[in-house]
Amino acid sequence: MLTGPTAVGKGTVEAAMLAKHPEVWVSVSATTRAPRPGEVDGVNYWFLDDDEFLARQARGEFLETAVVHGMARYGTPLAPVREHLAANTPTLLEIDLHGARRVKERAKELGLDVVYVFIAPPSFDELKRRLAGRGTETPAQQARRLETAKVELAAEPEFDVTIVNNTVDEAADALWKVIADEYGLD
Incomplete structure (x- = not known):
């Protein structure tokens, strides 16, 4: 399961990983x-x-x-x-923090074995730069998302693995390694 703060690039990292490993089901x-x-x-x-x-x-x-x-x-x-x-x-769920917490509760009840992966930015300033660079939110929306991101970043210790998204390719390769290790793949 993949989680991370707004504008960290979860979808971009996921897409890059899937381009190399289409056998992963999302x-x-x-x-x-x-x-x-x-x-x-x-x-x-x-x-x-x-x-x-x-x-x-x-x-x-x-x-x-x-x-x-x-x-x-x-x-x-x-x-x-x-x-x-x-x-x-190989199965991947991309879910927000609240959903990840619910999955943790429910997965235990259902006996599902889940690895929880957190995608983190290199820094908070880089996260702000990326969010502004998207150009899809107003300054007020960006401010709201950044406040939410602070809460999401504080939850990082709840996850099994943290991948820092320095570059999309590195993060995608790291995500694949987590999946491959879990499934015994190369």
């Missing part, structure tokens, strides 16, 4: 938010209406769930995770 989350332009159901997310999401949640079909920004529900479907783990398929 869990697709479910959400109640509307698809954004170009998003495909079952590829980017499983898009569910609120009633279907809540029904699946009540049946225990999610490994973890969250309400994000007080609006949309998100969850990690449990069945595909179990299926891929049972088949010994």
Whole structure:
């Protein structure tokens, strides 16, 4: 499972690792938010209406769930995770800190063996630079995200492995090494 603060490059590191190791299966989350332009159901997310999401949640079909920004529900479907783990398929979940904590609780209940990986920035100043460089948030949104990032960075000791994202390729290789070691791969 992969977690880290906003703008640390989780998705970029994941994509670089997958380009070299497409055998890794990445869990697709479910959400109640509307698809954004170009998003495909079952590829980017499983898009569910609120009633279907809540029904699946009540049946225990999610490994973890969250309400994000007080609006949309998100969850990690449990069945595909179990299926891929049972088949010994290298499996990756990219989840925020709150979701990671819920996965830890639930994984113990379900007897799932999970390695928790934290992607960290080289420094807080570098994280600020990367966030500003994205150009996707207003200064106020950036300030909010950086406050959240401070909380997320403080949680690093909760994880089994920390990978510092100095460069995407180095971090991607380090992530693959964690996965390969877990699955006994080269």
